[in-house]
Amino acid sequence: MPLPDQRASFARPAAPAAVLLKDVSRSFADRAVLDQINLTIRPGEFVAVLGPSGTGKTTLLRLLAGLDQVDAGSIIVPAVRSVVFQEPRLVPAKRVWENVVLGRRGAAARARAGTALTEVGLAGHADAWPSTLSGGEAQRVALARALVREPGLLLLDEPFAALDALTRIKMHDLVLQLWQRHHPAVVLVTHDVDEAILLADRILVLSNGAIGVELPVGLSKPRDRADPLFAALRAQLLAELGVGASTAAH
Amino acid sequence: MTDIVSLAQYALSPKQEAPAAPQTKGLVLVDLTPRARTSHLSAAWQVWRGRLLRVGSPLAILLVWQIASGFGFVAPEVLPSPLDIIAAFRELIAMGDLQSALPVSLYRSLSGLAIGGTIGLTIGLFAGLWRVGEEIFDAPLQMLRTIPFIALVPLFITWFGIDESAKIVVIVAATIFPMYLNTYAGVRGVDPKLTEAAKVFGLDARQTTLHVILPTALPSILLGLRYAAGVALLALVVAEQINARSGIGYILNNANMNQRSDIIVAGIIVYAVLGIATDLVMRVIERIALPWRPKLALA
Ligand SMILES: Nc1ncnc2c1ncn2[C@@H]1O[C@H](COP(=O)(O)OP(=O)(O)O)[C@@H](O)[C@H]1O
């Protein structure tokens, strides 16, 4: 039997919320992409959002980031938020360390950038130009840039989708490590079911503008893909996403 | 299976003198095995041949030119010989004409470029960064830029007379547009995804401009500067046709009146050298200002 999740202790009803969404709606051209969403995320909780493309995952993330405004409802989030986008979005004209502490200069900023880069294993690349980095390295810089601000909420929008499978596995380990160290609330948007099960405390499936399913993941981290519970969860989620387990085996 | 084996054998046998690709059941194979590397000596020869030809072919042209002039195939009034042109340069330097003309012409083009470039840069930044700037300036500037600046010269003469200021105004008018267009395009061309990221990370408008937009737009701005510098030279040539009493244009005008084609060609060569020098300076500036750009080989 798997051990109970250590993070389950956060599930106390009295625990303060890091994210509070109440009846949040957002439409584009009269089409409700998000329709009266209600969602609470505890501080330090890792939530994964799954869903076929076009279901409003990015829209939800942009609302949480403050890059977009709700049409109706209320949304309360931590003051300090960070985003890792699908692309690294590094300023090509700035050195790696300058990108990490974007907008700040001086020795103190440089030292902070150095610490953050060490955490993602890129201390040696502080003075490199972004164009010289591989896709995985650039995305790790983006992670360092997101964490250097010590965000209360970390938003990840399919951050590993463009990476190769091996790099992605390393990134999963890294994200887990960083999350355990800094412990921000995390919303990870992904279309990779395994990724969601590997990382998240709770998985939401978004469909037709609403949260279709909410699934707590009661496995201790780090998780083993070979765990029968893992397989059961995967089958359940794939069915929820309308994909037969046989067609999605990969 | 046999196909793969035979292909492998084939690829591993460089001794075979490039046999025709084996054809099996309609499957056409090509030989991608690297050919025997060229020897050290022949590689060195190729490098030196390149260098020799690069220097040699212009020299050969000069030689043919000189010989043709020497045998009287080309009348010296039409096209003086290379040696005549060298003599003309000697004369210009000995008389001190070139030394006094160069600074005057350089001053005209550089001050015109500085004024026009600054105006173009300022308006370009204003229109690029602020919508209201675009609304005010973009339409009129896009209309004005279609006018060839040379067509404006008579107008400038009636406005500013035929003295120094008219010349500089021509250069200013010519350089504003390349600077404006490239600055505006550079600022507008910054990926909105970058500015969005800056917003997420709490940068205000000033910081975003300083740390994200301007550094990212700099290549385009410098390209505008390079174009403007080239146009400044062109405008200098045109401007110096206006009653020049000094500068390279003056040398050319004088030579024209005295039917000295050797000095005319020498003056044209000075303009050409200025053009090459301008381009070199701009490349150096780009190298220094854009260290993050992947360097092109031998650019
Ligand atoms: N700024 C926008 N303007 C118009 N339509 C949009 C905009 N952003 C998203 N949409 C639409 O909303 C829907 C959900 O988009 P998105 O949130 O990006 O989906 P997902 O990230 O789940 O793939 C899509 O149909 C998309 O076309």
Ligand SMILES: [Mg+2]
């Ligand atoms: Mg998306």
